[in-house]
Amino acid sequence: MGAIPLEKLKPLHLQTFYKELIEGPRLDGKKGPLSQASLVYHHRVIHKALDTAVKQQLIPYNIADSVELPKIQKELITYDPDDEIDNTQAVKILDEQQVNYMLEKARETPYYALLFLAVRTGMRRGELLALRWKDIDERQKIIKVRQTIGYTPEKGIFFKAPKTKNSRRNIDVSEDAIKVLKNHRKQQHEKKLLLGPNYNDYDLVFCQDNGLPMHPDTISSWFPEFLERIGLPRLNFHCLRHTHASLLLKAGVDVKIISERLGHSSVRITYDIYSHLMPGMQRTAVEKLEQLLK
Incomplete structure (x- = not known):
């Protein structure tokens, strides 16, 4: 549409553009259909730009007024919308x-x-960066996932509720994890005292030194370089989530429990992602059964 001269732009051009947005591949690379809210946002930006063109007498009227936005049909979600990876x-x-x-x-x-x-x-990157101290029950050794963090150029960094009911979950953790968190909180408190009134207290467990939320891309950019620097394969931060699941599978933990810990919207998603790690575990299960019956 950008190749069409402004004075030759017609409502049909806009209608075709919106149709391509809905039916074509998403420009942000994410899975699933474009949301109605995203389509409305595109329309508002175009409408405002054309309004400016009308005020500057570049065009006689705003053609966006003549365009009716198509309704996007919601499709059955066959992937976990909170996951940040392509499961293929x-x-x-x-x-x-x-x-x-x-x-x-x-x-x-x-x-x-x-x-x-x-x-x-x-836990997912967004869940970790949105974790608050009040979400950690040190006595019961439980972490409560109640929010996640997001970022868009328009909104900046923002907090939001998990997208699925299974993403909102409680995760049991070990005494070692609690000890690490207590030590981290002590270090954070020292920084807080040092900054005094300049510290922004959002009650976040993982944040910038001044207390402000950490940009999600900060850890994503740093982690692969860190692995490479210490001589390990260059992997993304999400590999730690996969590593957690794979270690549990290797330890013989039931897939349903793993799915609950990961907050997948269904056990089928867990199977789809990690099924290739399971064949050897069937042999282990057979051997354990034989030992039990001897």
């Missing part, structure tokens, strides 16, 4: 030795507690 891609993980080595090296960075909790809980 190969799952990449770290093994036990690599995890221990990675965490040992991470002690020298500001992100040790964040990486430790990612491996121990399988």
